[in-house]
Amino acid sequence: MIKKYGIFFIAVFSLSGLLFAREKGGDKMKDVLSKIHWLGHATTMIDAEKVIYIDPWKLKEGAKKADIILITHDHFDHCVPSDVKKIQKDDTTIVTVKDCAGKLNGDIKIVKPGDKINVKGIDIEAVPAYNVNKDFHPKSKGWVGFIVTINGVRIYQAGDTDMTEEMKTLNVDIALLPVGGTYTMTANEAATAANIFKPKVVIPMHWGDIVGSRADAEAFKKAFTGETVILSPEQ
Numbered sequence: 111m112i113k114k115y116g117i118f119f120i121a122v123f124s125l126s127g128l129l130f131a132r133e134k135g136g137d138k139m140k141d142v143l144s145k146i147h148w149l150g151h152a153t154t155m156i157d158a159e160k161v162i163y164i165d166p167w168k169l170k171e172g173a174k175k176a177d178i179i180l181i182t183h184d185h186f187d188h189c190v191p192s193d194v195k196k197i198q199k200d201d202t203t204i205v206t207v208k209d210c211a212g213k214l215n216g217d218i219k220i221v222k223p224g225d226k227i228n229v230k231g232i233d234i235e236a237v238p239a240y241n242v243n244k245d246f247h248p249k250s251k252g253w254v255g256f257i258v259t260i261n262g263v264r265i266y267q268a269g270d271t272d273m274t275e276e277m278k279t280l281n282v283d284i285a286l287l288p289v290g291g292t293y294t295m296t297a298n299e300a301a302t303a304a305n306i307f308k309p310k311v312v313i314p315m316h317w318g319d320i321v322g323s324r325a326d327a328e329a330f331k332k333a334f335t336g337e338t339v340i341l342s343p344e345q
């Protein structure tokens with residue numbers, strides 16, 4: 111009898127332990143998600159233990175200064191010296207590809223697809239970003255997207271890209287994916303990709319400026335089987 115109850119209690123305690131662990135994971139995701147700010151187009155700001163900007167463009171004067179700036183490629187709406195100047199401090203580190211690095215000054219680390227570096231304690235991976243059915247972002251350029259790990263949560267900002275072979279094998283928790291089409295994936299192409307590599311949460315980006323509209327973000331949400339968070343540009 112005692113043995114029977116013993117097993118029962120062990121079962122209950124392990125179950126509650128599992129639920130607790132799951133709850134904790136959910137809270138961590140929620141916390142990291144709340145630190146991600148979409149400032150419109152591809153401009154992403156992660157306001158965590160370090161202030162990290164990705165592809166800063168059209169920033170307001172007085173924008174919070176950056177510890178780290180990541181720039182995916184050389185195009186005018188991603189690699190923007192005047193916007194970098196607005197948030198650059200003496201000790202800001204810029205991580206970018208060679209084409210963009212030549213336009214900027216300061217502490218610059220050049221990366222290519224596949225590189226993994228640690229900057230100021232933050233793990234950063236550069237992953238390939240390129241077009242497969244159009245010519246705006248050729249693979250030969252060596253342009254990138256980034257995976258940034260914050261508190262164990264892997265955040266992927268895809269850059270200007272289509273669905274690539276490499277993308278299908280990514281292991282990330284939160285993905286900012288372009289959905290505007292023309293220069294990048296369309297909403298449906300992005301959803302097809304996301305349904306393959308299965309991030310827990312997707313924030314659609316690259317809409318609302320130059321190309322794409324909220325309808326594209328909504329179309330993505332309809333086609334993606336995971337959770338979609340549609341943000342409004344914060345500036």
Ligand SMILES: [Zn+2]
Pocket residue numbers: 183185188246247270293
């Ligand atoms: Zn581009």
